[in-house]
Amino acid sequence: NLMSDDQSSLPRALQDKYVLTRRIGTGVCGEVRLAFERSTCTKLAVKIINKKNFQSEGTATRNAETEIQILQRVDHPCLIKTEDFYQTEDSYYIVLELMEGGELFHRVKSQQQLNEGVAKLYFYQMLCAVQYLHRNGIIHRDLKPENILLSSNEDTCLIKVTDFNQSRILEEAALMRTLCGTPSYLAPEVFTHASTTGYGLAVDAWSLGVLLFVCLSGYAPFHESFSENSVKEQIIRGEFTMVPSKWRRVSNQAKDVVRKLLVVDPTQRMSVDEALQHPWLQDQQMLQTAHSLMYPEGEDAPPAAAPSDAPVAASMEAESSTGERF
Numbered sequence: 199n200l201m202s203d204d205q206s207s208l209p210r211a212l213q214d215k216y217v218l219t220r221r222i223g224t225g226v227c228g229e230v231r232l233a234f235e236r237s238t239c240t241k242l243a244v245k246i247i248n249k250k251n252f253q254s255e256g257t258a259t260r261n262a263e264t265e266i267q268i269l270q271r272v273d274h275p276c277l278i279k280t281e282d283f284y285q286t287e288d289s290y291y292i293v294l295e296l297m298e299g300g301e302l303f304h305r306v307k308s309q310q311q312l313n314e315g316v317a318k319l320y321f322y323q324m325l326c327a328v329q330y331l332h333r334n335g336i337i338h339r340d341l342k343p344e345n346i347l348l349s350s351n352e353d354t355c356l357i358k359v360t361d362f363n364q365s366r367i368l369e370e371a372a373l374m375r376t377l378c379g380t381p382s383y384l385a386p387e388v389f390t391h392a393s394t395t396g397y398g399l400a401v402d403a404w405s406l407g408v409l410l411f412v413c414l415s416g417y418a419p420f421h422e423s424f425s426e427n428s429v430k431e432q433i434i435r436g437e438f439t440m441v442p443s444k445w446r447r448v449s450n451q452a453k454d455v456v457r458k459l460l461v462v463d464p465t466q467r468m469s470v471d472e473a474l475q476h477p478w479l480q481d482q483q484m485l486q487t488a489h490s491l492m493y494p495e496g497e498d499a500p501p502a503a504a505p506s507d508a509p510v511a512a513s514m515e516a517e518s519s520t521g522e523r524f
């Protein structure tokens with residue numbers, strides 16, 4: 199545990215400012231611990247990313263650097279915020295706000311399934327967070343219940359998307375477009391390296407479909423016990439089952455959102471922008487609640503979204519060119 203030699207392996211500056219205690223989350227890249235800031239006694243989360251524990255060291259460092267770059271530059275009420283950052287030669291330490299409600303995964307598990315109004319409130323916030331990322335050319339690529347955090351133990355609460363360790367910045371997707379052009383003049387490494395990218399924004403829309411399915415029904419759409427096909431084959435075929443007993447009380451509009459996101463062909467899949475326009479989400483009471491959670495006291499709420507997708511990215515692009523937050 200931390201009281202043994204681990205504590206001594208922590209950067210001095212980190213130890214001077216924070217006390218790290220128990221592990222509260224684990225990810226593929228490392229762990230998350232509960233921490234207390236010595237001066238204020240406020241609770242925080244510290245994510246520790248080991249640079250070495252990956253099959254190919256280069257990947258770990260590059261992913262972590264991308265994650266840290268993204269964490270320090272995004273600014274949205276439904277995206278986790280960094281408070282501080284340290285590194286040693288073998289680990290990164292990212293100090294993050296503590297989301298007292300824990301991970302969505304445990305909330306859904308403990309409640310069997312969420313009631314539809316709560317699932318809609320959470321799903322709307324996830325869509326806002328991912329729309330912000332997509333407008334800033336970021337693909338999350340690892341949206342799952344463990345990476346959706348809740349601000350409190352109340353049903354009506356703010357949610358935040360976390361874990362950008364698998365995220366990619368869109369210029370790599372532009373590389374994919376390059377690969378669709380005439381290859382005549384492209385160097386061989388463009389082809390070999392490309393295999394690590396091959397993602398578009400639509401992958402996040404699919405994952406949001408799986409997340410909504412799990413929130414509404416309490417079970418995963420693709421699971422080895424549902425078919426003799428492997429989970430991978432079920433996904434490739436878009437073969438999911440809505441068990442009647444679990445979906446009986448779910449509205450047809452909610453089911454329609456799930457069905458339009460869990461579409462195998464990414465060009466036919468509903469986008470995040472389109473999902474935000476879906477009838478199921480045109481629920482004024484939910485929107486009012488969500489906006490009061492996201493923008494308390496109405497501070498810096500964005501102007502009502504113009505129906506035409508205004509070139510938001512351009513303006514943000516300009517801002518970010520000065521290295522400011524997006």
Ligand SMILES: NC(=O)c1ccc2nc(-c3ccc(Oc4cccc(O)c4)cc3)[nH]c2c1
Pocket residue numbers: 222223224225230232243245278294296297298299300301344345347360361362
């Ligand atoms: N993967 C990540 O990038 C990441 C980043 C930040 C994270 N914070 C938690 C987390 C937070 C609170 C939890 O319950 C608690 C724990 C202590 C007190 C409390 O009130 C609630 C459980 C997990 N999990 C995280 C994962």
